[in-house]
Amino acid sequence: MPIPEAKYIWIDGEVVPWADAKVHVLTHAIHYGSAVFEGIRAYSLPTGTAVFRLDEHLQRLLDSAKIYRMPMEYDLGGLREAVKATVRANGHESCYIRPVAMRGYGEMGVDPRGCPVQVFIATWEWGAYLGADALQKGIDVCVSSWTRMAPNTFPSLAKTSANYANSQLIKMDALENGYAEAIVLDAGGHVSEGSGENLFLVKKGAIYTPPLSNSVLGGITRDSVMVLAKDLGYQLQESVITREMLYLADELFFSGTAAEVTPIRSVDKIVVGSGECGPVTKAIQSAFFEIVQGRVPDRHGWFTPVT
Numbered sequence: 001m002p003i004p005e006a007k008y009i010w011i012d013g014e015v016v017p018w019a020d021a022k023v024h025v026l027t028h029a030i031h032y033g034s035a036v037f038e039g040i041r042a043y044s045l046p047t048g049t050a051v052f053r054l055d056e057h058l059q060r061l062l063d064s065a066k067i068y069r070m071p072m073e074y075d076l077g078g079l080r081e082a083v084k085a086t087v088r089a090n091g092h093e094s095c096y097i098r099p100v101a102m103r104g105y106g107e108m109g110v111d112p113r114g115c116p117v118q119v120f121i122a123t124w125e126w127g128a129y130l131g132a133d134a135l136q137k138g139i140d141v142c143v144s145s146w147t148r149m150a151p152n153t154f155p156s157l158a159k160t161s162a163n164y165a166n167s168q169l170i171k172m173d174a175l176e177n178g179y180a181e182a183i184v185l186d187a188g189g190h191v192s193e194g195s196g197e198n199l200f201l202v203k204k205g206a207i208y209t210p211p212l213s214n215s216v217l218g219g220i221t222r223d224s225v226m227v228l229a230k231d232l233g234y235q236l237q238e239s240v241i242t243r244e245m246l247y248l249a250d251e252l253f254f255s256g257t258a259a260e261v262t263p264i265r266s267v268d269k270i271v272v273g274s275g276e277c278g279p280v281t282k283a284i285q286s287a288f289f290e291i292v293q294g295r296v297p298d299r300h301g302w303f304t305p306v307t
């Protein structure tokens with residue numbers, strides 16, 4: 001999908017025109033995947049544009065940088081102001097926000113420590129990530145022939161660009177075979193997540209999601225779903241999930257900043273439950289959209305206004 005261009009991109013404290021936001025070809029991150037990033041959404045609320053769980057996303061960015069020993073010139077407060085300024089400069093009502101911290105141009109070779117760390121923040125207007133119908137009707141997925149990164153190889157709690165080499169293999173394989181997305185198993189053969197989403201399973205009215213030790217990203221939407229499930233009175237448990245449990249689930253859904261709450265209607269061409277968005281998924285999805293569309297008060301303090 002082509003990127004809908006905005007006016008400006010924030011680079012190291014300055015807002016520059018979109019077309020001028022360039023890096024050198026010998027930037028370390030291009031050669032060695034040495035970048036950490038975030039994906040955040042700003043929503044249009046009746047009270048104005050506001051960013052969803054901004055501090056949690058920025059803390060995860062700082063955590064990813066820490067894991068990769070990447071010194072960051074900006075603290076959480078500095079990054080928060082930079083994100084707000086970028087969204088304001090671009091005049092978005094709602095948008096997707098992509099902060100990236102990367103090892104820049106300086107030295108060549110695997111050791112990144114001699115390269116300056118550059119930070120940039122881009123924003124653009126992004127609709128339904130998995131297709132227009134996905135949120136309503138659900139998507140058809142497969143179990144990937146690829147495996148998620150094994151523990152002690154690429155740490156899954158760091159949202160580093162390098163992890164998305166694995167995600168790209170998963171996503172392309174799914175699309176080439178006619179599926180919208182794939183569910184990936186971890187190195188032990190247990191269910192992990194999607195190429196860019198966390199996974200939830202519903203069985204007999206209770207909700208399950210793989211624990212962080214199954215090579216999943218600690219999703220902010222995953223956390224939001226856990227909070228909303230509790231608000232709605234559902235039992236929710238982090239629990240190891242096997243492949244066949246996917247086929248026998250009453251409902252399955254993905255969560256993610258881009259994907260929001262997307263139902264899954266089949267896995268490996270086996271219909272999940274009734275093949276439609278089930279009642280529990282519907283309840284969670286409605287609770288999520290009520291909040292992000294500002295139809296109910298922000299009772300959890302999840303929004304940061306940009307003004």
Ligand code: PPE
Pocket residue numbers: 038039040167193194195196197198216217218219220221222255256257258259
């Ligand atoms: N797992 C992975 C691997 C992942 O990339 C994401 C986000 C999630 C789980 C959900 O995390 P959260 O957004 O905090 O709820 N994927 C981002 C990137 C998607 C992309 O194509 O780029 C996103 O949703 O913004």
